Amino acid sequence: MKKIRTILLMMLLVLIISPVAARPHNGIALGAQIGFLTTGVVVDIPLGPIAINAGVNYPLGFKYIEWLGGETDGDFFTPYFTVTGDVTAPIPLGDNFDLKLGISTVAFTDFTTGMFGVAGGTIKGEYWIPNKNTGLFVNLNVPIAVYIVTEEQTWGLVNSYVPLIGIFTTTAGVLWTL
Secondary structure, rough: OOHHHHHHHHHHHHHHHHHOOOOOOOOOEEEEEEEOOEEEEEEEEEOOOOEEEEEEEEEEEHHHHHHHHHOOOOOOOOOEEEEEEOOOOOOOEEOOEEEEEEEEEEEEOOOEEEEEEEEEEEEEOOOOOOOOOOEEEEEEEEEEEEEEEEEOOOOEOOOOOOOOOOHHOOEEEEEOOO
């Protein structure tokens, strides 16, 4: 029992102290990401021991499959954009590499009637090219809940199959610091 407490205390100390050293000098970063349901623009804002990432995207992969299938009117996704957001704690694993662990969401919305999406954990790796203001990232999502929010209803669902949606919400991209 004492060994488990010691390990948990060490992990807690690493999580508390290490974010202070993770890319504090680069400031806000703008970027682009590509993914099956989330292809678009993102902004990454470090706020002390956490980082906030937000994006506005389009479900380009889904639209491509719809186009290949001969569907041209696209009633379901035509008015929808995808928005992404995550709050992570950066952990530096070298001079140029940060691992970010936290929570995230990917939601479909038309910005008027409401949204539906998934929420859960995220693991994000960022590699910053030495002596450049450019970084590469991969954002692996592990959704655990599906939700819908409209004026008429709000509900959520947790199911053991929901993490499989992470295959479609994972993204890769590039960031540029200001």
